[in-house]
Amino acid sequence: MGAIETSPERFIPVFDLEVTREDLDAVAETLRSGWLTMGPRTIAFETEFARSLDCSYAVAVSSCTAALHLAYLAAGVGPGDEVIVPSYTMAATAAAALYAGATPVFADIVGVDQPVIDVAHVEALIGPRTRAVVAMHFGGYAAAVDELADLCAARGISLLEDAAHSPMATLGGRHLGTFGLAGAFSFFSNKVLAAGEGGLLATDDARVAAFARSRRSHAMTRGSWDRHEGASEDYDVPGLGFNYRIDEPRAALLLSRLRRLENDVARRRVLTSRYRRLLQDIPGLIVPFTDEMVATSSCYVMPVMLAEPSRQSALRIALREQHQIQTSLFYPAVHEFTAYRARYPGVSLPKTELAARSEVTLPLYSHMTEDDQDRVVAALAEEL
């Protein structure tokens, strides 16, 4: 025992990606095909992803930021418009509004126990220039998009969803990312469905899908694959587009991993429920969301909130240095970043600010062991 206990403890990362033989084979086969530009694998992945969401269209892109940008443009967001966004999110949610020439207007969250956009605050912020409202499903737990959908419909504005965290998550049996005009998904390395860099726009609106498809590849009326397949070389460019393309190796990897996503998320739910059980007796911790919500969440991350925010930084350092446990911070408040404070001074969102100062993100990934989980819980109990 002595020898084992004195040996340095293994490092537990905040997230870890497991790539299987199947994944590697799918990518190897793609690389050997010599066709890397978006083509049949991208189409197959889009078809499968749309089916998994039970929605009509999926458009794979280079990142969730790109998907958000295209979603805002598709909703008609432009110069002079306002987009209501959460501040308790990754900054891309707000930045994409600025790309479109619009102004992000920050809404507060419900509270540290429910860190998703507050519908009442959104309603209060809607003004004559509001063009869209963006809900972000923090950690894979649903924001009140059902209520927001009604509110937006009544006010004649678009609801968009930042579903970066929430593939496979549902609300009332309906997939998150399908409540609004469009949903933006992320396939960044640490996400539940990861491919390095990648994203996707999901929509039931044929016009939005066509717009996103066009603009992700410079609004060219024909792509490389069409031309490879014998379409004419002539093309037009009817609008301002971008290079927001994904490529075939990443699409092949995503398609392979999508087949395991349901199992991966199921495992995340088991681990999350177990975390919640083990953490409930540790004083000074608030575990956001409810036990019931776990079953319909994608359980992307495991956030905890400290009753004493002043301990946030010290706790994270202690976990890393004394216990070899990596944590993260989801998220600093967007409105408090230098770039946003300079543009929008005087924004005050007390609940968001409290959450940003209280949050510690614990390690969670689908192949995490119970032993490692126990170590995280024990370390937290010791430090608190």
Add this chain to the structure above:
Amino acid sequence: MTDLQLSEEDIDAYLGVLESGWLTMGPRTRAFEETFAERFGVRHAVAVSSCTAALHLALRAVGIDEGDEVLVPAMTFVAGPAAVRHCGARPVMVEPIGPGDLNLDPDDAARLVGPRTRAILATHWLGYACDLEALEELCSEHGLILIEDCAQSITARDSAGRFTGTVGAAGCFSFFSKKQLAVGEGGMILTDDDAIADTAASLRSHAMTSMTWDRHRGHAETYDIVDIGFNFRIDEPRAALGLTRLRRLDADIAHRRSLVRRYRERLRDVSGVSIPWGDEDVERGSHFGFAILLDDEPTRARLVRELDADGIQTTHYPSLTALTDYRDHPSRPRTEELAGRHLLLPLASNYSERDVDLVATEVKRIMATSAAPAG
């Protein structure tokens, strides 16, 4: 039309990264950037998601903003002018020199310089360097910034022997599937300017003061966001692929060059076919594409159709002024004329001399058969 052949070494490099489980920009991206910068004798290389992203960031980094004008060739892919517009600026279309050199004409550029002109975006089209000396002179005369679009010109040199992408304030490269150095989607900014490199590196990842890799290594607890940035990141598998393919790049381009020499020899005396650029340009070029000029647009249409019937795929570029989204730009007659009668014949690293002979023979045969007399 172009096929990419990846070696087992390339495939192993890509898969090795996937197996490692670390896909976000990290040590391989750093290695790719350092090797790339060293290869061209430049201080900084910043890997990004595409050449469009590289152009956007390079233009942003040199301060291109709303109300500015940037001179761009009218004969180019739409990414260049799009990147200018992504910065809120207006692209101003420059004519090509002429049938012997399809790159932008420094004299026409000089005529188009106005009070709002801030920069020249010089595209080294098909892998042939622009007249960089003339453009440098024009830039210094008018206080303009030179940005090089090297999407098609990796390792090409100008008449003074300098690598394209190392002369202007920044050079922007593409690693799109069809390019000489292909990873699927990807790009790179090359610059000697520390401030441009810093800005580009910051803006490619949301202007965050620390990245996932640093936080993974325990170097930072949190981060600030100091500007409005983007997600223009590449990832580790693509960086690893770029790194292994970089080792074969010279050999691939030498092969492309030998194919171009052969095309030129085979098509030299074909009536109704002329070939832009000279033999010395071929030696300095890096041969993304091989262009010929026909007498007129109907002849090209006939050649395209008949080659297509033989299973030979060709391509050509529209003049930017012909695109719906650029209709408000004044006509550029020289561009429109050359756009209408140029044609790119098949060219790729894995093509053989036999493939070239086959295409050249077909072109010769089709051109020898006169078109049905009109009317």
